[in-house]
Amino acid sequence: MTTILHNLQGIVTPADTVGWELNIQAGVALALEDGRIRAIDTPEKLQEMFADARRIDGAGCWALPGFVDPHTHPVFFKTREGEFSLRVMGKSYEEIAAAGGGIRNSVRVFRQASFDELSELTYQRIRRFLEYGTTTIEAKSGYGLSLEDELKSLRILKKVAELLPITIVPTFLGAHEVPDEYQRDREKYVDLIINEMIPRVAEEKLAEFCDVFCEKDVFTVAQSERILLAAKDHGLQPKLHADELFYTGGAELAAKVGAISADHLLKISAEGIRSMADAGVVPVLLPGTTFFLGKSGYAPARQMIDAGMPVAIATDFNPGSSMTQNMQLMLTLSALYLKMTSAEVITAATRNAARAIAREDRVGTLETGKDADIVLLDIPGHEYLPYHYGVNHVRKVIRHGRVVFERQA
Ligand code: NIG
Ligand code: FE
Secondary structure: OEEEEEOOOEEEEEOOOOOOOEEEEEOOEEEEEOOEEEEEEOHHHHHHHOOOOEEEEOOOOEEEEOEEEOOOOOOOOOOOHHHHHHHHOOOOHHHHHHOOOHHHHHHHHHOOOOHHHHHHHHHHHHHHHHHOOEEEEEEEOOOOOOHHHHHHHHHHHHHHHHHOOOEEEEEEEEEOOOOHHHOOOHHHHHHHHHHHHHHHHHHOOOOOEEEEEEOOOOEOHHHHHHHHHHHHHOOOEEEEEEOOOOOOOHHHHHHHHOOOEEEEOOOOOHHHHHHHHHHOOEEEEOHHHHHHOOOOOOOOHHHHHHOOOOOEEOOOOEOOOEOOOOHHHHHHHHHHHOOOOHHHHHHHOOHHHHHOOOOOOOOOOOOOOOEOOEEEEOOOOOOHHHHOOOOOOEEEEEEOOEEEEEOOO
16 A cells, blocks of 8 residues: 655755765655655656555655664663752762762662563653654663663563654663672673673674773773674674763774764764774764763864764763753754754764664665655754754654654644
């Protein structure tokens, strides 16, 4: 059965597999079939080709590829607004973490919560990504930090993916922090990740990627390398939280181990940019985190773009350093603080984001053969999208050819 998406202003999509040009076609409609885009043409032509097609009303919107959010941490128990208030009063994220708050605080409470309780919370949180036009997310474990609790986290993602019309790409992040019980023997925790967690996660096919928080006072470059090489041996592709708060050489490590992406990168070196560009590692920038932590030095996106890198952006949704599911807000922050154009931020949030999670053959552009994952935005043109900020421009979200979310104008 074919469906025609008609009554659109037109479509806006990254044009090709590389470059930053948008392909803007006014007045076209889309034919959707078997969850894929079957054709893009004039409404008259599509009506002729598919005479008995069902129809979806485009409500006079512009159609864009559903946003792809390639870095999120949605599986946690309690929120941390108390820490937010402390930060507002002047305490830093690092001070709060050093005092036993931060990620370790989340880990303590996570372990007390049941699978069902956590599933329900995760479900509600992930639903909100859809409401803001995101049809694919990457989602990390990382608040369990024991074998059973990390497996629990990834199984929750699997369950929620079966319940919600959103694509969830799971990442194992057992190396998010060193839990309380290993603080005095950190290498032993690295051994546990390598010898027990990674083999089980791989065996149960619970994740596609393995990430590490490579950061001063968290995991060293040497520990990160050991973990990521073990992950690779088990078929999990490396990712890294790199050079965020301090320069450690995480970007260079990402290139060395052939990571698919390295994320954050506020403190990346010139050498880090060169080596990532050469190795084809996707930089995933998280301006919401810099903003929410009240920091000033945003990642050097322009240098990365000049080096030919396919910069992607993400929310980093998590209870500590970026509590938002809103990719539209990330477009505004990227425009203002990463100095990216409207065309660039749209490409970074769709096609390049898909590349950061190995989904570029399925999503991230509007092209024949791609998944029919489409967001309809009530805007006069694409330049308006990052400009009118802090609101939700979504009218409808289509996933695999079906309307899965709708908002009144
Ligand atoms: O990406 N960097 C580590 N993880 C998160 C923060 C997680 C938390 O504070 O709970 C991040 O910023
Ligand atoms: Fe993160």
